[in-house]
Amino acid sequence: MAILAVACGISALLLASGFIEWNLRYGRESTIHSELGHIRIFKPGYLLSGSAAPFDYLLDADTKLEEAILSAPHVELITPRLSFNGLASYGESTLSFIGEGVDPLKEERLSKSLTITSGQSLSVEHPKGIIVGQGLAENLGIKPGDSMVLMVNSATGGVNAAEVTVLGLFATITKAYDDAALRVPISLARQLIRVKGSHSYALLLDKTENTSITLDGLETSFGKNGFEFVPWYDLADFYNKTAELFSRQVSVVRLIIAVIIVLSISNTLMMNVMERTGEIGTIMAIGVKRKEVLTQFLAEGLILGIAGGALGLALAYALGAIISAIGIPMPAPPGMSFGYTAEILIKGQMAFEAYFLAIITTLVASVIPAIKASRMEIVNALRHNR
Template identity: 45%
Template sequence: MRVLALFPLVLRNLLRQRRRALIAVFSVAFGIAALSVANGYIAWMFYDFREATIESQYAHIQLTRPHYHEDGRADPFRFLLPEDSTAASLAKLDHVRGWGARLAFSGLLSKGETTLSFIGEGFNPATDLTGDRALRIIAGRKLTPADRNTILLGKGLALQLGAQPSDAVVILVDNPGSGLSAIDANVAGIFESVSKAYDDSALLVPIDDARKLLKVSGAHSWLVYLDKTENTATVAEALRRQFDPRQFEVRTWDQLAEFYARAVDLFRQQLDVVRFIVFAIILLGIGNTMMMSVMERTGEIGTMMALGVRRRAVLGQFLAEGALIGLLGGISGLLLAWLASIGVDALQIEMPPPPSLTRGYIARILLTPTIAAEALGIAVMTTVLASLYPAWKASRMMIVDALRKNK
């Protein structure tokens, strides 16, 4: 109740110096708008990068044999999963959009006199990598469930090999049990994922062709796609309860995409620098404004204390003024950031791809409730801190000295 009763008085004090109050509010607003725009832009970049990484490489969740990701390259045939029928229950789980078996292998790819090493995967064209975000075809076409002895090449691998859609190639692999195995195949299309390193060596084939080539059944991993990335932890926990941990290992996309975690950490550190700059600007600007207000109202403060107003109440009044400036500036800053997000969406600005990645993205500003709450919190906290010393100085005035200012 005391705070509500104090509000009209605080607002009246600010309106007495409208120009100074507006300058203070807008200095906070522009700082908060800059921080919110930077925060929202990076949040959108993380979101777009995350979804593209999930759809094109890792899926939301992977089921493998234990320690496959650490030791599978050395002896991949020791980590084969059972037949696909064992994984049929995956499609019945809540939030599961689809799943697909993957069979990894490596070998040599030849076209004419050119021979290159590759890292390949067999997948089910009917259920896996079906969306444009998952598999971006830049030449040719996607694979269909009816395709046999047909492959997709990563952009970098196709460029090094000099291969184009409809070209004939030879795939050669080494099976530990049966020796060398080869098939003739045609290039259906050339794709581009989010990772340049992956595209430089990637080859995709229908999983039935991969099993025939390797003379095996089963797969190395089962990839699970969800309706929303936010449900990853819930579904992963359900899978850990459903499948025997001695036979199956469940890993989420963020456990597999280490480069994504490193990129997030880097940008968060950069955003911390932006926060510090905004914090310092508001702190200095509002501190100066509040100190000038204290100096101009010295006589008024002396009169208040002479009439019995406690020093604690004087301190609280000036802190409340600072908090109100922060609140108004924070709300105005969020409004400016929202207008900026509308403008950026309308402009459809295409950004270049980050280092080591192949895809650019359309710039957007993603203003979430978390970003808005953080911005308001920084605005109010910073202005209260900036008001702390002027408020303390006002509350510690000697009444007699302050009253002399009225003369």
Template identity: 55%
Template sequence: MQALKVKFLLVLRNILRHKRCSTISISSVTFGIVALLLASGFIEFIFQDFRETTIRSQLGHLQIVKPHYFEAGKADPYRFLFPDDLEQNLSNNFTLSNDIHPIETIVPRLSFSGLISHGDATLSFIGEGVDPQEQVYFGNALKISTGSNLSADHPDHLIMGEGLARNLGVKAGDQIVLLVNTATGGINAVEMIIGGLFSTVTKSYDDSALRLPISTARQLLRTQGAHSWVVLLNDTNQTDQMLAALRNTLSQDCFEIVPWYQLADFYNKTTVLFTKQVQAIKLIITLIILLGISNTMTMNVVERTGEIGTAMALGVKKFDILRQFLCEGALIGGIGGALGILIGWLLATIISNIGIPMPPPPGMARGYIGEILLTSNMVLEALALAILTTLIASVYP
């Protein structure tokens, strides 16, 4: 223990003795770690915000449907309807209590499509019959930009995406006509009032989607039941756990339980793109640290040629000298990494409190206020990267 302490003090003394080289090296590491943390934290916030908004505005954490509904449901939707008593059966199997169970709520969805008309304009749409009370649990991820959300007191009101309203040339308060194919093969129409316009994170969804109370949708389609039951959890991290529990509880012959990440195609493609960008940033920062440390360590070795020769003349082995320089590099990496983490955390806190106004990215319907979200894994990764790169950069000189 005493020998390790002596070696550590010797390495620290050498770093303090060569202030110029050490300062340049530590600054290079610190700058790189700060840049890595801020970039990674910003992407991490985008992932989390995009994920939660996608879940709470559209998909829920899990969807319970009949087998093969997502493959063949659009061609023959009425063959995949659940009966009305499914809600009671699900409630009997799962106690919806926030205190003792991860399930926050289970709500029905009735999907359909048809034509929407206003004046001389007619467009196709995709519609969903939803429980007006679900907004109590799902929050404001589906943002109402104009008007108000669905209400059980106004069964003749619907809400539609801003893009669909813009294409149709309507606004909140206007009256429209919905035309659909019924379950018996006929055609039915209903006049409704646009109660509000909404926006989600997905522009393509907002350009074609509308929602109305599920009771009105059932009357319009002349059917009962629901196509899917959407499960909302208290914590997204419990998705896989509840997926396994539901699959073990419900018969696989009658039910298919699909997690949100299998349905969120746009989210998955976006995260793949951003992950590649973060990896590219990590590679660039690693190269910057390697080049910076290699240069300063080379200068350090050249300046200490006499010292190295004296040590070898006194019997110090080449391996011991190499180990000393590696320890100096590791200590420089540790100090630079620690400073980078501290400065990165302070900047992340300040930036998050101020917020970063961001325009709508491609394929998204609205802008957002960006933040920097740092995680423990991210911090440990950054510290390990700092120490590892300085160790590698110390070998060659």
């Protein structure tokens, strides 16, 4: 029963942690592959002052620079981004928007998590075709195939406008972004605001785990050229706060399970000591030292932890695989545009920490029963069963 208690506690901890880990990975990858990329390149100061003076922080179109960065380890794609804002008009409705000019071909590889809910994505075959965030489209009352007018302030201080065609509607992980955003081919964006460069470059890496090492390499190689390299985790404020919240929740679950294991194992071993009082008195009477009695009960607690932890790991991996195969339907959380199907992701580090927790808690739980057993008076212990 003690082994089962430990196993159930550890498997519950791993399943809860695995569920949260999968959600964090889903949020991380969706954020990277819909909005940010793994690393963004800006002119120094753009993030602080770029909103007030966007045309002062333009990066020149430099094919050689793009090729040099693309040749860096782990970098798979580099694509320009040009940010702008203005007014979108359709019929009698006019709303403000935040826009991004992107390369249609490269963006197809980068924005894998950008979901086209209706119509089609950007295409080089439609130089004046745009895609609109689902929330913004609903507020304007537009659908794929409709024509609308974009009005923006140009770099020269005038007002420029263009009639565009809505190719499709999109949704990302962030509902607030979908309510105000649209994307256009970067050639159209440059024509609208009358510039030739871009505000940033978005980099796609082979693996998200290589972000830090790639960032260090790029800063060493290109940092002196007047570029600022910003990793995705410095830009994903919503994700960072969500990850902090989830990590605290896991810590609370870990504490609760540790307390349950300590109480259950301590109670089991205490009952064991009481039932074996005569036996303890007998072995001490024939010369077994108190230290050996103490060691024996500590060893029993350790074995319970090792066996229960191993069983808990096996249960967690088995149940995790079954649950992941079935899927966990999730409604759209606050701030997201759509629901999704979650899974269980148990990582090696999580399994090691849970197994270590099982061993430590059972060992701690066995301390008081072991001390009680080793301090018994031999005569009273021998009388116990009479």
